[in-house]
Amino acid sequence: MARPSKQIDKSQYETYVILGGGRIRCLRCTAKSVRSGEQCGKPAMRSSKTQKCTHHGGRSKGATTVEGKQRIIDAHLKHGESTLLAKAEYSHDSAKLSMLEDCLHVLEMTNAKRRQGRKASGYRPLVDVEGVRQFLLETHLHNV
Ligand SMILES: [Zn+2]
Incomplete structure (x- = not known):
């Protein structure tokens, strides 16, 4: 039996999180919980390219080696028409x-x-x- 999909529509993401009693507004982490399907409530790191907090890969700089970059390209290749x-x-x-x-x-x-x-x-x-x-x-x- 297939589990019901808990995917959040991208438009339903909360872009900002309010902190400090309503005084601080910052970007919210876009990670989604596998169990509950809800969006992470932490603020995203300023330096994160993918708008993630420190727990969800905000510190990652992505692949740096040539082999690592090629592995990501291979993993995301869908049809090869735009390579x-x-x-x-x-x-x-x-x-x-x-x-x-x-x-x-x-x-x-x-x-x-x-x-x-x-x-x-x-x-x-x-x-x-x-x-x-x-x-x-x-x-x-x-x-x-
Ligand atoms: Zn997060």
Whole structure:
């Protein structure tokens, strides 16, 4: 039998806690009790990035070693579509697509409207047949 979910909606978190008889207002720890499902009542540490008190990891600076950072990245990877590697690959492919479009226009194979907007990094405009020939030699003929 599954336990009922005790998750607090993020919007239901109390952001502040009042201390000192109503004179001091400070950020409240956002940790949640596993047993009761209630939010921690202590004030969060000022230096805490995640708004936690000293008992719930407010002093943690996160992973510092390369291995530790990679372990956290691996643990939080959901689909890999927005990793730096995937973004670089997408940008490279987008630049290649823009250059292929240039090829079509230089070779007068189309009179379609050009794609508007900023071109991806790595794009270099192809304006003459020699540039097109060079581009095709260095990209497509080697991939076939
Ligand atoms: Zn706490």
